[in-house]
Amino acid sequence: MKKLLFLCVAIAFTFTSRAQTEDKKWNVGLHAGVTQYxxxxxxxxxxxxxxxxxxxGLSVSRYLGKLFDVNLLLSKGTMGYHNGTTAGxxxxxxxxxxxxxxxxxxPEYIIRPYVFAGAGAIQFDNTPDxxxxxxxxxxPSTGAGINIRLTPVIMLNLQETFMxxxxxxxxxxxxxxxxxxxxxxxxxxxxxxTFNMGNSVDTDQDGxxxxxxxxxxxxxxxxxxxxxCPLDKDADGVPDYMDNCPDIAGSKMLNGCPDKDNDGVxxxxxxxxxxxxxxxLNGCPDxxxxxxxxxxxxxxTVAGPKENGGCPVLDADKDGVADKDDDCPxxxxxxxxxxxxxxxxxVIEKLKIQARSVFFNTGKSTFKTGDAATITSLDAMRxxxxxxxxxxxxxxxxxxxxxxxxxxxKLSEDRANAVRxxxxxxxxxxxxxxxxxxxESKPVASNKTKTGKAQNRRTEVKHVGSxxxxxx
Numbered sequence: 001m002k003k004l005l006f007l008c009v010a011i012a013f014t015f016t017s018r019a020q021t022e023d024k025k026w027n028v029g030l031h032a033g034v035t036q037y038x039x040x041x042x043x044x045x046x047x048x049x050x051x052x053x054x055x056x057g058l059s060v061s062r063y064l065g066k067l068f069d070v071n072l073l074l075s076k077g078t079m080g081y082h083n084g085t086t087a088g089x090x091x092x093x094x095x096x097x098x099x100x101x102x103x104x105x106x107p108e109y110i111i112r113p114y115v116f117a118g119a120g121a122i123q124f125d126n127t128p129d130x131x132x133x134x135x136x137x138x139x140p141s142t143g144a145g146i147n148i149r150l151t152p153v154i155m156l157n158l159q160e161t162f163m164x165x166x167x168x169x170x171x172x173x174x175x176x177x178x179x180x181x182x183x184x185x186x187x188x189x190x191x192x193x194t195f196n197m198g199n200s201v202d203t204d205q206d207g208x209x210x211x212x213x214x215x216x217x218x219x220x221x222x223x224x225x226x227x228x229c230p231l232d233k234d235a236d237g238v239p240d241y242m243d244n245c246p247d248i249a250g251s252k253m254l255n256g257c258p259d260k261d262n263d264g265v266x267x268x269x270x271x272x273x274x275x276x277x278x279x280x281l282n283g284c285p286d287x288x289x290x291x292x293x294x295x296x297x298x299x300x301t302v303a304g305p306k307e308n309g310g311c312p313v314l315d316a317d318k319d320g321v322a323d324k325d326d327d328c329p330x331x332x333x334x335x336x337x338x339x340x341x342x343x344x345x346x347v348i349e350k351l352k353i354q355a356r357s358v359f360f361n362t363g364k365s366t367f368k369t370g371d372a373a374t375i376t377s378l379d380a381m382r383x384x385x386x387x388x389x390x391x392x393x394x395x396x397x398x399x400x401x402x403x404x405x406x407x408x409x410k411l412s413e414d415r416a417n418a419v420r421x422x423x424x425x426x427x428x429x430x431x432x433x434x435x436x437x438x439x440e441s442k443p444v445a446s447n448k449t450k451t452g453k454a455q456n457r458r459t460e461v462k463h464v465g466s467x468x469x470x471x472x
Contacts (some may be wrong), residue, residue, distance in 0.1 A: 002134070006283070010399060013075060013093065013161050018332055021190065022065075023221060024152075024153075024196035024198035025062060025063035025197075025198055025347030026060070026061070026062060026071075026196070026197035026198055026262065026317055027059075027060070027061040027062075027063075027155075027194050027195065027197060027234075028055075028059065028060050028061075028195055028197060029058070029059040029060075029061075029155075029157055029192050029193060029194030029195065030057075030058060030157075030192050030193055030194075031056065031058070031059060031073075031075070031157065031190050031191065031192030032054065032055070032056050032057070032190070033054070033055060033057075033188050033189045033190035033191060033192075034052040034053060034055070034188070034189050035053050035054075035055055035077065035078070035079045035185070035186055035187070035188050035189075036050075036052065036184060036186065036187050036188075036189070036220070037079065037080065037081040037171070037185075037186055037189070037399075038184070038185050038186070039081070039168070039170075039171045039173070039183075039185065040168070040171055040173035040174075040175060040182075040184070041081050041086060041087065041088060041089065041171050041172075041173065042081060042083060042086065044081060044083070044453070045187050046187075049083075050081070050082065050083045050084075051080065051081070051082040051083075051088075052076035052078050053079055053080050053081075053090070054078065055075050055077020055078065055188065056075065056076060056077060057073055057074060057075035057076070057190065057192070058073075058074045058075075059071060059072065059074070059157075059192070059194065060072045061101070061194070064131045064194075066102065066107065066429050067102060067103045067104075067106065068101065068102060068103070068104050069101050069103070070098065070099070070100055070101070071096070071098070071099050071100075071116065071118075072096070072098050073095075073096070073097050073098075073161075074095070074243060075093075075094075075095045075096075075097050075166070075188070076092075076093070076094050076095070076295055077092070078091070078092055078093070078095060078329045079091055079092075079186060080113060080194050081171060087172070089170070089171045089172050091124045091125075092117065092124070092125060092126040093122050093124050093125070094122070094123045094125070094127075094128055095120060095121065095122040095123070095163075096120055096121055097115040097118055097119065097120025097121075097138060097141045097161075097163075098118050098119065098120065099117060099118030099120075099141060099142075100116060100117060100118055101114050101115075101116040102114060102115050102116065103147075104191060105182055107296075108207060110148065110149045111146065111147075111148050111149070111205065112143070112146065112147045112148075112209075113144070113146045114144065114145055114146070115142075115143070115144045116142065116143060116144070116145070117140055117141070117142040117293060118140065118142070119137070119139055119140060119141055119142050120137070120138040120141045121135050121137050121138060122135060122136050122138055122165070122186075123135040124136070124170050132451040136162060136165045136166055136167045136170065136363070137165070137166045138163040138165060138166075139162050139166055140164060141159045141161060141162070141164075142161075142162050143159060143161040143162050144159070144160055144191075144249060145157060145158055146158050146159075146161065146202070147194070152196070153195055153196050154193060154194075154195055154196075155193070155194045155195075155196070156191070156192075156193060157190075157191065157192045157193070157194050158190070158191050159188075160187065160188070160189060160190075161187065161188045161190065162185065162186075162187050163185060163186045163187070163188070164180070164185045165183050165184045165185060165186070165203065166183065166184070167183065167184070168182065168183040169182075169184075170182055170184055170375075180360060197272065200254060203216055204218045204219070204220065204228070204432050205220050206218045206220075206222065206224045206228055207224065207228075207297075208226065208228030210226065212226075212227065212228060213227070213228030214227045214228055214229055215227070215229035215230065216228065219232055219241070222239070222241045223240070223241075224225050233246055233247060234246060234247055234248055234249040234250070235249060235255070236249035236250050236251075236252075236256055236283050237252055238252055238255065238256035240249070240255065241472035242255065242256065243255065243256030243257075244256055244257050244266075245257040245266070245279070247471040250266070251266075252391050254266045260273055260274060261273060261274060261275055261283070262276060263276040263277050263278070263279075264279055264282050264283075265277070265279055265282060265283035268285075269282065269283070270282065270283030271283055271284050271286065271295075272284035272292070272293070272295075273298065277365055281293045284460060285302050287311070288301055288302055288304075289303060289307075290302040290303035290304060290306075290310055292304065292306055292309075292310040296310070297309070297310030297311075298310050298311050298324075299311035299312065308315070308322075308324065309324070310424060316329050316330060317330055317331055317332040317333075317339070318330060319332040319333050319335075319338030319339050320333065320335055320339075321333070321335055321338065325338065325339065326338065326339030326340075326341055327340050327389055327390050328340035328341065328389065328390075331387075335447070335463060336466075337390050337466055337468075338389070338390050338466075338468060339387055339422065340388060340389060340390040341387070341388065343388055343391045343463040347388070347463075348461070348462070348463055350380075350384055350459040351381060351384055351385075351393070352460060352461060352468070354377040354378075354380045354381045354384075354461075355377070355381065355395075355419070355458070355459045355460055356458055356459070356460075357373050357374065357376075357377040357462045358377050358378065358419060358459050359371050359373070359374050360415055360418075360457075363403075363411070364411075365411060365414035365415045365417070365418045366418070367418070367422075378419070378422050378426065379426065381423060381461065382423055382426040382427060382428055385423065385428050385433075386427065386428060388431065388432075389432070390466050390467055390468060391430055391432060391463060391465075391466060391467070392431075392433075392434070392464050392466060392467050393431060393432060393433055393434045393461050393462065393463055393464065394433075394434045394435070394436055394460060394461070394462045394464045395416045395417075395419045395420045395423075395433070395434065395436070395459065395460075396416055396435075396436055396437070396438060396441075396459065396460045396461070396462060397411075397412035397413060397415040397416030397417075397419075397436070397437040397458065398412055398415070398437075398438050398439070398440070398444075398456060398457065398458050398459070398460070399411055399412050399439055399440050399457055400440060400443070400447050400452075400453035400454075400456040400457050401440045401443070401447035401453070401456075402447075402453065405439060406438065408439040408440045409437060409438075409439035411437070411439075412437030412439045412440075413436070413437030413451075415437070415459060416435035416436055416437050416438070416459065417435045419434045419435070419459050420434070420435040431467045432467060434464070440456070443456045444456060444458070
């Protein structure tokens with residue numbers, strides 16, 4: 001029973017009906033069912049192996065409020081007990097009960113489970129007879145049921161009624177000794193059809209009668225509030241059924257969708273929702289009016305062609321390379337070198353002079369301790385190299401013939417890398433520099449004299465091409 005009620009409640013909350021019992025306050029019903037007994041002879045509640053006895057009934061209900069109504073039930077049938085082995089009893093009965101019914105959900109739901117409690121009387125005879133020895137009081141009469149709306153007028157009713165008698169002798173045995181728990185009791189299982197009675201007019205069929213409907217022209221099928229007006233959850237003046245954004249307050253012109261920047265493009269479609277723009281650019285601004293949205297325009301305040309990123313085609317140094325493609329836009333250069341100047345022999349000569357003024361500790365790749373001239377030369381090399389951002393230079397290390405070939409090779413490589421690393425630390429791009437060591441393999445003077453060896457211990461810088469070589 002508990003599971004049935006729970007299921008009914010769950011289903012009820014998923015359906016609603018257009019009928020309103022406020023306008024149809026009366027309900028009459030025809031019912032039929034079976035009775036079962038529990039008492040001194042045994043208990044056959046919810047058993048199917050014993051005899052069951054039928055009854056019919058008539059009900060009248062009156063609407064009291066949204067969740068309450070009062071119900072009068074008149075029933076007539078047979079009641080008894082017989083299990084085929086022990087003594088039993090059987091008696092015709094007439095019964096009446098009046099109950100206060102609590103509906104678990106409101107009238108607009110199609111499925112409405114309810115519980116009830118009340119009082120009644122049952123007469124154990126075929127014809128009405130008001131002699132007190134023939135009737136018992138039912139205190140209480142209680143139970144639960146469910147109404148299922150089939151049409152705005154007709155409902156299917158299912159009900160379980162538990163009746164607890166104030167007497168104990170209708171089954172032929174009276175041994176309750178005044179104890180209520182030992183007295184006879186009965187349960188009825190009842191089904192029937194009930195009919196809502198009353199007049200109401202609901203022209204727009206929204207479930208709110210015309211006399212209460214403040215929006216009588218609502219289209220059929222639209223969910224309305226208790227006043228008959230279409231729901232408007234976000235209170236923006238656009239009914240939910242017309243609102244493309246029913247959960248967010250918006251503009252009537254945009255079918256209820258918001259437009260924070262008031263540019264005529266709803267926020268969900270606005271690529272720049274915090275800046276007023278144009279419809280053509282999906283709500284984004286175009287300050288220079290060149291047809292390119294500012295967020296995609298490399299020059300948002302100066303008009304330019306789309307193929308140039310929205311920028312005008314400029315060439316400040318007049319070298320034939322547009323500034324946007326010119327790695328050296330303020331100094332004229334060659335197209336093949338991305339607008340940067342070519343490295344001349346004079347530049348190489350300056351680098352050679354400075355490189356030869358870089359000195360190392362004997363037999364090591366560390367710069368000579370305390371030698372200010374080495375630092376000055378490295379700074380001068382840096383300034384020259386920075387003027388040629390696209391040129392690639394090779395730092396070459398050389399040694400004299402003192403020591404083994406392997407030692408000198410390693411030493412020359414380490415010294416070349418030491419110069420390269422020092423220049424990178426001073427701001428020269430790593431891509432502009434490579435380092436290589438030649439050991440004692442490329443002398444420029446005789447290694448037989450002290451002067452010649454000094455000349456052979458050297459660092460040189462050579463121009464080896466462009467960083468774009470093989471990439472352009």
